[in-house]
Amino acid sequence: MKLERHKVKFDSELIKKYDKQIPRYTSYPPATEFTPNFTETDYRKAIARGNTRQSPLSLYFHIPFCEELCYYCGCNKIVTKLKDKVVPTYLDYLYKEIDSISPLIDKKRKVNQLHFGGGTPNYLNAPEIEDLWNKIHQHFTFDKEAEISLEVNPQYLDKNYILFLRNLGFNRISFGIQDFDPKVQKAVNRVQPEEMLFNVINWMREAGFESINVDLIYGLPYQTATSFRETVQKTIRLNPDRIALFNFAYLPSIIPAQKKLPSEALPPASEKLSMFQMTIEELEKGGYLFIGMDHFAKPNDELAVAQENGVLHRNFQGYTTKPESDLISFGLTSITMLHDVYVQNYKGLKEYYQAIDEGKFPINIGYELTPTDILHREVIKELMCNFRLNKRTIESKYNIDFDRYFASALEQLKSQEEDGLVTLLPEAIEINPSGRLLLRNIAYVFDTHTPRRKEQRFSRSI
Numbered sequence: 403m404k405l406e407r408h409k410v411k412f413d414s415e416l417i418k419k420y421d422k423q424i425p426r427y428t429s430y431p432p433a434t435e436f437t438p439n440f441t442e443t444d445y446r447k448a449i450a451r452g453n454t455r456q457s458p459l460s461l462y463f464h465i466p467f468c469e470e471l472c473y474y475c476g477c478n479k480i481v482t483k484l485k486d487k488v489v490p491t492y493l494d495y496l497y498k499e500i501d502s503i504s505p506l507i508d509k510k511r512k513v514n515q516l517h518f519g520g521g522t523p524n525y526l527n528a529p530e531i532e533d534l535w536n537k538i539h540q541h542f543t544f545d546k547e548a549e550i551s552l553e554v555n556p557q558y559l560d561k562n563y564i565l566f567l568r569n570l571g572f573n574r575i576s577f578g579i580q581d582f583d584p585k586v587q588k589a590v591n592r593v594q595p596e597e598m599l600f601n602v603i604n605w606m607r608e609a610g611f612e613s614i615n616v617d618l619i620y621g622l623p624y625q626t627a628t629s630f631r632e633t634v635q636k637t638i639r640l641n642p643d644r645i646a647l648f649n650f651a652y653l654p655s656i657i658p659a660q661k662k663l664p665s666e667a668l669p670p671a672s673e674k675l676s677m678f679q680m681t682i683e684e685l686e687k688g689g690y691l692f693i694g695m696d697h698f699a700k701p702n703d704e705l706a707v708a709q710e711n712g713v714l715h716r717n718f719q720g721y722t723t724k725p726e727s728d729l730i731s732f733g734l735t736s737i738t739m740l741h742d743v744y745v746q747n748y749k750g751l752k753e754y755y756q757a758i759d760e761g762k763f764p765i766n767i768g769y770e771l772t773p774t775d776i777l778h779r780e781v782i783k784e785l786m787c788n789f790r791l792n793k794r795t796i797e798s799k800y801n802i803d804f805d806r807y808f809a810s811a812l813e814q815l816k817s818q819e820e821d822g823l824v825t826l827l828p829e830a831i832e833i834n835p836s837g838r839l840l841l842r843n844i845a846y847v848f849d850t851h852t853p854r855r856k857e858q859r860f861s862r863s864i
């Protein structure tokens with residue numbers, strides 16, 4: 403495999419220059435554009451359009467509960483130990499949501515991706531997972547090659563549970579390591595000894611999971627570039643198929659749990675940059691390729707192969723090789739992503755249950771994309787996933803003259819070209835190795851929504 407496409411060049415001066423609050427573009431337009439004006443009727447019509455297109459399906463189920471609070475966590479979760487009380491009720495409502503939405507979806511449409519996320523999906527015990535699994539399979543038809551994945555918390559796993567998941571049909575699994583250092587783990591209230599992490603990954607491998615993915619976070623209390631190097635090296639020894647590396651954003655005014663962190667022990671920005679640089683170098687040395695936006699994968703991983711072939715995609719579940727699926731999500735706070743609409747469910751259990759009790763879809767907000775949005779989304783997706791945009795492909799698909807239509811964006815890209823982030827060719831835009839760490843800044847040039855917003859509530863670009 404040619405590795406050129408995955409090369410990144412770390413340039414701290416450029417990173418500092420382009421460090422600003424920018425969306426992550428997991429959706430375009432970003433979720434800040436979603437509005438309560440979006441209705442159930444809009445959603446029904448969008449599902450019907452998907453039936454006409456016969457788009458394959460990607461399903462997501464959100465399990466919002468966690469046993470303990472990790473102090474860094476900015477996810478939508480409910481921390482409680484009252485499992486017997488909360489789980490049966492939640493599953494009951496989740497099943498009602500499945501019962502109300504699944505009849506609208508043409509049965510001939512096959513599911514090629516299923517994901518359980520959270521919170522903590524393994525908050526559910528084995529019979530509960532199996533029950534939910536059976537419910538889903540009663541309503542949907544699965545492709546034989548479907549990716550069936552879930553996130554787990556290693557603190558609440560044993561070998562039998564892992565075998566159970568694999569035997570049921572899950573073939574991909576992911577979990578958070580964050581940091582191996584016990585001092586860091588204690589400070590963030592997520593204690594998972596090294597032996598536990600090595601056991602868990604060995605059990606996953608023995609069980610035959612096709613893909614094992616782990617997360618790391620840099621920027622947590624007590625981390626230094628030296629201490630984090632050990633974490634990265636131990637992670638490479640664990641040999642996961644994919645590694646996600648997240649930059650910790652300390653936002654205690656928005657995420658109150660973070661007030662429990664020892665703020666005086668947070669590494670300064672310069673140390674964080676060193677950690678970031680060191681991690682990229684170590685992962686490259688360890689045989690991992692940069693996929694983009696915090697993600698690394700082994701060269702034979704299907705994401706790396708798809709990117710090499712210019713056919714990688716991205717949705718709310720992350721990078722994917724499954725093109726143009728309609729992502730339909732169930733459960734609290736979950737986000738549906740169809741060809742031309744985004745829909746987000748309520749974030750509070752009370753509102754979610756109440757809507758279902760009233761016989762409504764538990765929709766909180768949504769967005770219907772215009773043809774212009776769809777065009778801009780494709781440009782952003784191509785650049786962020788495949789690091790190259792073929793202008794002629796876009797021109798023939800959308801019937802535009804690319805250079806004329808995007809004249810202002812191309813003008814803005816000129817300064818990024820001078821900085822070495824991109825190469826502007828007559829027929830293409832290519833992202834150079836130093837631009838691959840600044841994908842969000844490049845995508846931002848094609849964003850017609852965010853620059854108009856007064857309030858910028860996004861994480862920093864690095």
Ligand code: SF4
Nearest residue numbers: 468471472475477521
């Ligand atoms: S990091 Fe995961 S396990 Fe920890 S509180 Fe957040 S969602 Fe729950």
